[in-house]
Amino acid sequence: MIASFSIVPLDKGESVSEYVAICVSLVRDSGLPYQLTPMATVVEGELDEVMGLIARCHRTMRRHSRRVLTRVEIDDREGRDDALHQKVESVRARLQDM
Amino acid sequence: MIASFSIVPLDKGESVSEYVAICVSLVRDSGLPYQLTPMATVVEGELDEVMGLIARCHRTMRRHSRRVLTRVEIDDREGRDDALHQKVESVRARLQDM
Amino acid sequence: MIASFSIVPLDKGESVSEYVAICVSLVRDSGLPYQLTPMATVVEGELDEVMGLIARCHRTMRRHSRRVLTRVEIDDREGRDDALHQKVESVRARLQDM
Amino acid sequence: MIASFSIVPLDKGESVSEYVAICVSLVRDSGLPYQLTPMATVVEGELDEVMGLIARCHRTMRRHSRRVLTRVEIDDREGRDDALHQKVESVRARLQDM
16 A cells, blocks of 8 residues: 655644654655645555554654645555555656547 | 544435444544534544544445545644643633723 | 634643634634534635635634644535534434444 | 646546546646656646646546545745656765765
């Protein structure tokens, strides 16, 4: 399955990339395939791995901040591997003919 | 912390309340305080309890469906108990003077 | 259709209910049916009315804040009026038999 | 500002890339800078342009489907142009030193 998530501290002012980077470094260290996008980090793995990773990121952010907003979207489809690339490719292929 | 979540099967057609009810029954059985809203179920508890419950709901939905979309939003604030009621009350109190 | 939305300023520190209330007062003044929930405001109306209202709330928040995060979820189903109440009732009715 | 959005029909079964492509073709034709990601399309523009485009995509999907779920996240920060690339670059730059 793939999951897209973002974790935002509310008490750090308008610039939060320093804190986002701490989370993304945890994602990188997890070894799971991931992609950085402008609004979220997308990661692919088993449900438990992905939920565990997001919980770890959330908890780490909470050690830095008194209030944290976390947003997760999961797309879990039977028999799909490499959905991280396949989903975009499948739309792109259709787009070329339109 | 509180979390709002919704879990939707993509292969069941436009009416999905039967499947939403299966998830909500798991929430009810969890014993955690919760609230049913038109777009999501909101639940209050510790991070692990809440993440575990949502993973259980997601897995149950996946047994019924070949593709499941799950959406979670977490609001985790230092020293807040009963945020399920407090957040709405705090806005309502301010509204009365506006 | 119904839409659930939340609008959060990033530069106001951990307590934001003062700003949330400004948005909810715009919702109240719109005359559209709405419901306050712990994680979002849910509103019912035509697409243009609802999108216009959310844009108005977002713009108002941006006058107060240098960075605003807005989240919207829309559920738009053919032939449904009063979805604000019907969706929850429909799940509740099924829950009673489980 | 940048916005990330996804529009999903509930009555088309598990495979929806055909319908996602219809939306993305509207995004492409809008002339706004955009990026396709595995879980959402990200677009950059003024609030009205972006909201108008998402409403157009939503309405188009509703002509094909009896029930449509649309999800939008907006990040609107004072004085930021090219946030579509800057946000990711800013995190990546920090990551290299971690």
